[in-house]
Amino acid sequence: MFRQDLLAGKKILVTGGGTGLGKSIGRRYLELGAHLVICGRRLAVLDATADEFRAELPGARIDTLTCDVRDAEQVEAMMERLWQTGPLDVLVNNAAANFIARTEKLSARAVDAVLNIVLHGSFYCAIAAGRRWIEAGRPGNVISTVSAPVITGQAFTAPSAAAKAGVLAMTRSLAVEWGPKGIRLNCVAPGLFPTPGAWEQLFPPGSQVEAQERGVPLRRLGEHRELCDLYAYLAADGSGYMTGDLIVMDGGRWMQGAGGPTFRAMQDWNDAQWDAMRKK
Ligand SMILES: CCCCC/C=C/C(=O)SCCNC(=O)CCNC(=O)[C@H](O)C(C)(C)COP(=O)(O)OP(=O)(O)OC[C@H]1O[C@@H](n2cnc3c(N)ncnc32)[C@H](O)[C@@H]1OP(=O)(O)O
Ligand SMILES: NC(=O)C1=CN([C@@H]2O[C@H](COP(=O)(O)OP(=O)(O)OC[C@H]3O[C@@H](n4cnc5c(N)ncnc54)[C@H](OP(=O)(O)O)[C@@H]3O)[C@@H](O)[C@H]2O)C=CC1
Numbered sequence: 001m002f003r004q005d006l007l008a009g010k011k012i013l014v015t016g017g018g019t020g021l022g023k024s025i026g027r028r029y030l031e032l033g034a035h036l037v038i039c040g041r042r043l044a045v046l047d048a049t050a051d052e053f054r055a056e057l058p059g060a061r062i063d064t065l066t067c068d069v070r071d072a073e074q075v076e077a078m079m080e081r082l083w084q085t086g087p088l089d090v091l092v093n094n095a096a097a098n099f100i101a102r103t104e105k106l107s108a109r110a111v112d113a114v115l116n117i118v119l120h121g122s123f124y125c126a127i128a129a130g131r132r133w134i135e136a137g138r139p140g141n142v143i144s145t146v147s148a149p150v151i152t153g154q155a156f157t158a159p160s161a162a163a164k165a166g167v168l169a170m171t172r173s174l175a176v177e178w179g180p181k182g183i184r185l186n187c188v189a190p191g192l193f194p195t196p197g198a199w200e201q202l203f204p205p206g207s208q209v210e211a212q213e214r215g216v217p218l219r220r221l222g223e224h225r226e227l228c229d230l231y232a233y234l235a236a237d238g239s240g241y242m243t244g245d246l247i248v249m250d251g252g253r254w255m256q257g258a259g260g261p262t263f264r265a266m267q268d269w270n271d272a273q274w275d276a277m278r279k280k
Helices: 020-031 043-056 072-084 108-136 158-177 196-202 224-235 253-266 271-279
Strands: 011-015 035-040 061-066 090-093 140-145 183-190 246-249
Touching: 011 020, 011 108, 020 035, 020 043, 020 061, 020 196, 020 224, 035 043, 043 061, 061 072, 072 108, 090 108, 090 224, 108 140, 108 158, 108 183, 140 158, 140 224, 158 183, 183 224, 224 246
Parallel strands: 011 035, 011 090, 035 061, 090 140, 140 183, 183 246
Antiparallel strands: none
16 A cells, blocks of 8 residues: 555654554554554563564564553653654554443542553653654654544443543644644544454453444454554655544444444345335
């Protein structure tokens, strides 16, 4: 889809880049010539991913940095180290946490566990990068991973929905505040893109009442490559006029809600069922 050197010369940080979607996005950035930096809390996970990438893509430039994004001091220290080898061009706020629970049963620590990673972590990273871009008079680019519940809300995952909605509000606020300085920010809301992390937390064995594809108008799950190409586009200069946007890539899943189960069932009606309905 893209020229192989689309991202050559760009240094890109993917938070939570050692696993799941962050790992897939990082791999795509490397394929397209970027200098990739990944961070997360577990160095062994980051190093294993980096080793895998180096074996797959000889010559790939990849650095690993441990950082708990909940801690503003660790974020500052990470950015300082990262900048020592040259400025960052793109920040991808991907690190997140989520779990299913009845909201009235959540402890304060449980609420904070999600809000601190998703909302505070994304804020700390955006400010630490943004301040450096502004001081240096450089353009910047922030891509934040949110989810469709920023539009709809989502029962039993209220802290994640609220935190991601906060990240969208941050994105739109800073798109205006920092736009004149050449810094742009956008959000991506992926639908169902299987990863061990998300599936362990959100779809435990036995919890499914129907095949997950049934809830998606396009009747399939997302492929990582499809999502990664969107992140590649957003990281590239060719998307330079996009800012403050929310791009949902979910096969139409989030729009199912308004029709309810009856209209959803109609997606699978045959001609006889439509004829019977007309004759009534
Ligand atoms: C298509 C649908 C849209 C989906 C959108 C979003 C998807 C995702 O974000 S998927 C990403 C999934 N990946 C992860 O969650 C990985 C990171 N997760 C974690 O690190 C843990 O799961 C964490 C969130 C619990 C944080 O770990 P840690 O900081 O080590 O926290 P503790 O284990 O000490 O727990 C803190 C606090 O939270 C309570 N708690 C933990 N799990 C649950 C639960 N399932 N239900 C209720 N409460 C939970 C835990 O008990 C602690 O509270 P206190 O007991 O009061 O101390
Ligand atoms: N998979 C899907 O279908 C969907 C995913 N998303 C979003 O996509 C993103 C990736 O999720 P996914 O790949 O599925 O799940 P993962 O669990 O694989 O990814 C979460 C990543 O965040 C890192 N992380 C968690 N807490 C911290 C922290 N405090 N500091 C630094 N890093 C941290 C984890 O690494 P470590 O534990 O080592 O710190 C891990 O690499 C998330 O933003 C998620 O909300 C949104 C909608 C759907």
